[in-house]
Amino acid sequence: MSISESALWTEGLGKSFRLHLQGGLRIPVLADVDLAVKPGECVALSGPSGAGKSTLMRCLYGNYGAEQGRIWLRHQGAPVELTAADARATREIRRHTLGYVSQFLRVIPRVGALDIVAEPLIARGAAPDAARARARELLLRLNLPERLHHLPPATFSGGEQQRVNLARGFAPGYPLLLLDEPTASLDAANRAVVIGLIGEAKQAGAALIGIFHDVEVRDQVADRLFEVLPIQDAA
Amino acid sequence: MSAPLLEAKGLNLAFGAVRALDDVAIDIHPGEVVAIVGESGSGKSSLLRVLAGQMRPDAGTVLYRDPAGTAHPVHGMGEAALRRLMRTDWGFVHQNARDGLRMGVSAGGNVGERLMAIGARHYGGIREEATEWLKRVEIDPARIDHLPRTFSGGMQQRLQIARTLVTRPRLVFMDEPTGGLDVSVQARLLDLIRALVADLGIAVLLVTHDIAAARLLAHRILVMRRGQVVEHGLTDRVLDDPQHPYTQLLVASVLAA
Numbered sequence: 001m002s003i004s005e006s007a008l009w010t011e012g013l014g015k016s017f018r019l020h021l022q023g024g025l026r027i028p029v030l031a032d033v034d035l036a037v038k039p040g041e042c043v044a045l046s047g048p049s050g051a052g053k054s055t056l057m058r059c060l061y062g063n064y065g066a067e068q069g070r071i072w073l074r075h076q077g078a079p080v081e082l083t084a085a086d087a088r089a090t091r092e093i094r095r096h097t098l099g100y101v102s103q104f105l106r107v108i109p110r111v112g113a114l115d116i117v118a119e120p121l122i123a124r125g126a127a128p129d130a131a132r133a134r135a136r137e138l139l140l141r142l143n144l145p146e147r148l149h150h151l152p153p154a155t156f157s158g159g160e161q162q163r164v165n166l167a168r169g170f171a172p173g174y175p176l177l178l179l180d181e182p183t184a185s186l187d188a189a190n191r192a193v194v195i196g197l198i199g200e201a202k203q204a205g206a207a208l209i210g211i212f213h214d215v216e217v218r219d220q221v222a223d224r225l226f227e228v229l230p231i232q233d234a235a
Numbered sequence: 236m237s238a239p240l241l242e243a244k245g246l247n248l249a250f251g252a253v254r255a256l257d258d259v260a261i262d263i264h265p266g267e268v269v270a271i272v273g274e275s276g277s278g279k280s281s282l283l284r285v286l287a288g289q290m291r292p293d294a295g296t297v298l299y300r301d302p303a304g305t306a307h308p309v310h311g312m313g314e315a316a317l318r319r320l321m322r323t324d325w326g327f328v329h330q331n332a333r334d335g336l337r338m339g340v341s342a343g344g345n346v347g348e349r350l351m352a353i354g355a356r357h358y359g360g361i362r363e364e365a366t367e368w369l370k371r372v373e374i375d376p377a378r379i380d381h382l383p384r385t386f387s388g389g390m391q392q393r394l395q396i397a398r399t400l401v402t403r404p405r406l407v408f409m410d411e412p413t414g415g416l417d418v419s420v421q422a423r424l425l426d427l428i429r430a431l432v433a434d435l436g437i438a439v440l441l442v443t444h445d446i447a448a449a450r451l452l453a454h455r456i457l458v459m460r461r462g463q464v465v466e467h468g469l470t471d472r473v474l475d476d477p478q479h480p481y482t483q484l485l486v487a488s489v490l491a492a
Contacts, residue, residue, distance in 0.1 A: 020480035021487055062469065064476040087455045087469040088264065108451070110426045 007074050007176050007207035008060065009036035014068030015052070015059055028231045029055045033069070035209075035226055039175065042198060042208040044222035051228045053211045054103075057178050060209065061100045062090045073097065073176060095123055099174035103181045105165040107154045113139060114149040117167040124172055131171075138167040142193055158185045170197050177201060179210035183217050195220050238300055239264050240406050240438050241286060241309075246295035248281055248462075255281040256292060257462035265405065268432060268439045270453035270470070272446060272485065278462040280410060283442045287327060287408045288317045299324075302405070322352045326399035330411040332391035336383050336398065342369060343379035345398045353402050368397040372427060389420035393427065400431055407432075409441045413448055425451055446489045450474055458482045 013033040019025045029052040037043050045053040058064040060071060062082055071082040075097045085093060094100075099120075108116065117135035122128055139149055142163040148156065153164050162185050169177060179198075183191045191214070198221045201208060209226075212218035218225075239262035248256040255278045263269050271279045284290040286297055288309040297309040301324065309317070321327065329335040336345050346365040347355075355361050366376045372393040374386075383391050392412065399407060412428065413421040425448050432439055432452070443449055449456055450470060457467040458481065466479040477483045 017476075018478075020483050058475070063471050065468075065472055065478065087467075087472075088267070090469050090472075091454060108426070108429070109422050111430075 005038050006036040006072075007039045007041075008072065008209070010034060010060075010069060010071050012069035013056075013059060013066055013071060015055055015064060016067055030059070030228075031068075031231050033228070037176075037207040037209055039205045039207050040202050041223050042202055042210060042221050043224055043226050044218045045209065045211050045228050046218075046225045047228035048230065051230045053228045054180055056228055057100070057180050057209065057211065061098065061178055062094070063100075095120070097174060098176045098178070099169050099172060100178040101165055101169035101180065101182050103162075103184060105153060105161040105168075107152065107161070109154070110152055112150040113144065113153050113156075113164045116153065116164055117171050120168060120172045134171055135167065138171055139164070141197075142167055143190055159187070159190070162186060163190060166194060166197070170201065173201070173204060173206070175206055177206055177208045179208060179212075181211055181213060183212065183214050191217055237265055238304065241297065241299055241440070242306075243286055243297040244295055246282070246285060246292045246297070248278075248285060248290070248292045254278075254462040256285065256295075259295070259459075259462070259464055261286070261457060261464070263406070263438050263440055265438055266436045267455065268441065268453045269455045269457065270441045270443055270449035271457045271459055272443060272449050273459035274444060274485075277459040279442045279444075279459045281462075282459065283408055283410055283440065286440065287325070288312075288320075299406075322349070323402065324405045326402070326404040326407040328395055328399050328407060328409040328412045330414045332383070332388070332395045335395040336391060338382065338384050341380045341382060342374065342386070342394055345383065345394060346401050349398055349402050364401065365397075368401050369394075371431065372397040373423075387420075388416055389424060392416060392420075392424055396424075396428065396431070400435065400437070403435055404437060406438045406440070409439060409443075411443055411445075412441070413443070413445065421445075421448070428452060446474065446485060458485065 010033050013030060015030040016026050016028040033056060045056060047053055055064060059066050066083045072079050073082055075093050080093065082093065114132055114135050117139060118131040121131035121134060136149060144160060144163050153161050166182055183194050195217060198208060242262045244260045246256045246259040259282060271282060273279045285292050291310055298306045299309050300306045343362060343365040346368050347361040350361050350364060366379060369376045369379060374390055374393055383394055386394065413424050429452050441452060453470045456470045456473045457464050460481045466473060466482045473482060474486055477486050
């Protein structure tokens with residue numbers, strides 16, 4: 001696959017953590033990762049627990065700083081090096097291009113579920129009413145009853161919080177979406193909804209990278225696997 | 236991309252042998268919330284005061300860009316111009332609400348006074364706007380004629396925020412706005428600040444030692460230690476993947492709730 005077709009690609013991406021509070025201990029996690037994803041494609045990261053799949057996702061989102069190598073993505077039609085983007089440029093890339101559904105919702109005190117989902121849409125310039133309508137539609141599709149929409153999700157169950165998180169991630173229609181265990185605490189009916197959302201995002205030309213421990217879900221959504229190996233085995 | 240509202244370079248400041256600022260550079264763009272974190276004595280409050288023109292650095296420049304795009308040296312514009320700026324384009328939220336409020340003037344008067352300072356003259360309109368702002372900061376409008384000294388600490392702080400934001404400044408300096416308040420009151424105040432700042436699109440320079448407050452409010456973080464900026468970047472990157480030993484210590488010292 002040529003790079004020019006990709007929505008996101010990495011070149012020799014490497015990451016280790018240096019723990020200064022533990023005498024400068026260095027923990028290598030990723031080395032020489034060359035990953036490329038095309039628009040309309042869903043790539044599932046595979047590999048044993050602790051291999052660095054979540055670390056790779058966080059690097060791709062700019063949440064962890066890459067130590068070696070580069071991350072590129074297509075942002076508003078042009079290739080942009082995420083690893084060279086400053087904080088403001090990274091925020092801009094996240095606003096328009098790059099979405100991330102983490103395993104856990106980071107709850108904002110006192111903000112209701114509907115507004116949490118509508119917020120990224122408003123940030124990209126949607127009218128608040130249209131953003132809330134879209135948020136409502138997604139929350140209902142994910143079987144979150146209307147009576148919960150205006151409540152802050154702090155008191156919601158794990159599964160309900162994850163569905164709010166998913167609605168927030170899928171609402172804007174990002175061209176690039178990172179999914180970290182999107183179905184981990186969902187029942188079969190909601191898993192099917194998520195599989196449907198992923199399918200529609202691919203249809204719309206989004207590139208997706210996901211970690212799916214649920215093999216059944218993975219087999220239904222992933223076009224291919226990308227193996228992340230523990231670093232001592234990777235050499 | 237837009238030009239920065241405030242741009243500081245090469246800031247140095249010493250108190251005797253103590254270097255409060257050691258070659259500090261910082262910029263802040265329209266609508267951006269930037270937190271300066273560090274322990275007491277790190278130089279973060281000195282930096283805020285230098286940027287706001289309240290203290291002169293030994294070396295370095297601070298430029299403010301007005302709505303027309305003209306850059307003005309903050310330390311070369313004169314006191315009258317600086318005071319005017321503080322009444323119009325800028326705002327300052329003090330840690331102690333008593334430093335930002337007029338304690339002998341009613342709640343409504345505190346808010347209305349800022350409006351009058353920028354030229355509002357219609358009494359009914361001013362009172363209406365003050366009422367609206369009391370509601371926005373969750374103070375019962377029935378208390379509009381009460382003196383701030385009859386308010387709780389949290390209410391005083393919310394009143395100070397209303398007084399500061401009523402003129403829709405472009406840049407607000409905040410010095411430990413939740414310091415000294417009960418934890419439950421802090422959360423409410425932080426959330427209120429978060430919502431208002433996002434709504435109004437104002438730029439905020441926030442000094443805090445509270446990492447959780449910085450995470451909730453700030454787009455960007457600068458970590459200061461002994462007068463130097465030891466690390467800076469996107470808030471979640473700095474807090475989730477801290478690079479500098481001091482940032483790692485700061486983040487590790489926070490109790491997870």
